[in-house]
Amino acid sequence: MTVRAILALKGRDCVTIAPDATLAEAARLLAKQKIGALVITGPDRRVTGILSERDIVSTVAAHGEHALAQQVAGVMTREVVTCTEDETIPNLMKRMTAGRFRHVPVIDRGKLAGIISIGDVVKHRVAELEREHEALREYIATA
Ligand code: AMP
Numbered sequence: 001m002t003v004r005a006i007l008a009l010k011g012r013d014c015v016t017i018a019p020d021a022t023l024a025e026a027a028r029l030l031a032k033q034k035i036g037a038l039v040i041t042g043p044d045r046r047v048t049g050i051l052s053e054r055d056i057v058s059t060v061a062a063h064g065e066h067a068l069a070q071q072v073a074g075v076m077t078r079e080v081v082t083c084t085e086d087e088t089i090p091n092l093m094k095r096m097t098a099g100r101f102r103h104v105p106v107i108d109r110g111k112l113a114g115i116i117s118i119g120d121v122v123k124h125r126v127a128e129l130e131r132e133h134e135a136l137r138e139y140i141a142t143a
Contacts, residue, residue, distance in 0.1 A: 001088065001124070002086055002087060003084070003086070003087050003088075003092060003106055003114075005089075005124070006120050006121070006124050007085060007116075010114075010120060012106075012113055012114040014039055014105065014106075014112055014115040015029065015033050015035060016038060016039050016041050016112070017029060017051065017072055018040070019048070019049065019071065019073035019076070020071055020072070021071070021072050022068060022069055023059060023067060023068045023069070023070050023072065023075060024069065026051055026056060026072055027053075027056055027068065030053055030056075035117075036052055036053050036103065036117065037050055037052040037053070037102070037103040037115070038052075038072075039080075039105050039112060040072060040073070040076055041112050045111040046110055046111060047080050047082060047107065047112055048078065048080075049073070049077060049078050049080060050077050050080050051072050051076040051077070052077075055075050055076065055077070056075070059075050080105060081095065081099055081104060082104060082105050082107045083095075083104050083105075083106055084106065085106060085113070085114075089124060089125070093121055096118060096121070102117055102118035102119075103117050103118070104116050
């Protein structure tokens with residue numbers, strides 16, 4: 001199973017934010033959209049950064065409430081780990097676990113084409129386990 005299967009179910013929308021937006025604006029957008037990370041792109045939809053709720057929390061912890069006036073560009077992670085639609089889910093899970101991040105933008109021909117969160121991966125894995133469980137039950141019942 002690949003990233004493509006998850007995107008086919010959840011869609012390819014990905015919430016982005018401008019690099020000159022403030023952390024307060026980013027926090028409001030995260031809360032409104034009920035998500036954990038925002039992607040920052042250039043004019044050609046190439047990924048230039050990612051800002052997660054953790055980045056906002058650690059900046060507020062370090063600088064207090066004034067942190068919320070800081071610009072996204074100064075806080076976002078610039079070395080973004082991405083994936084393609086062809087990547088397998090087990091491989092993506094390994095990379096998320098090793099890198100300790102919960103969001104991976106999907107890139108198609110150099111441009112942002114969706115995002116996979118740890119929640120999407122877990123949902124997918126649970127559904128897969130349920131299908132396997134059901135197949136085994138049927139096999140035992142009819143053996
Ligand atoms: P997260 O677990 O996704 O909330 O992010 C934890 C930290 O990793 C934050 O500093 C994020 O900016 C960073 N981060 C999140 N996703 C990625 C990614 N795909 N590539 C690189 N860094 C990331």
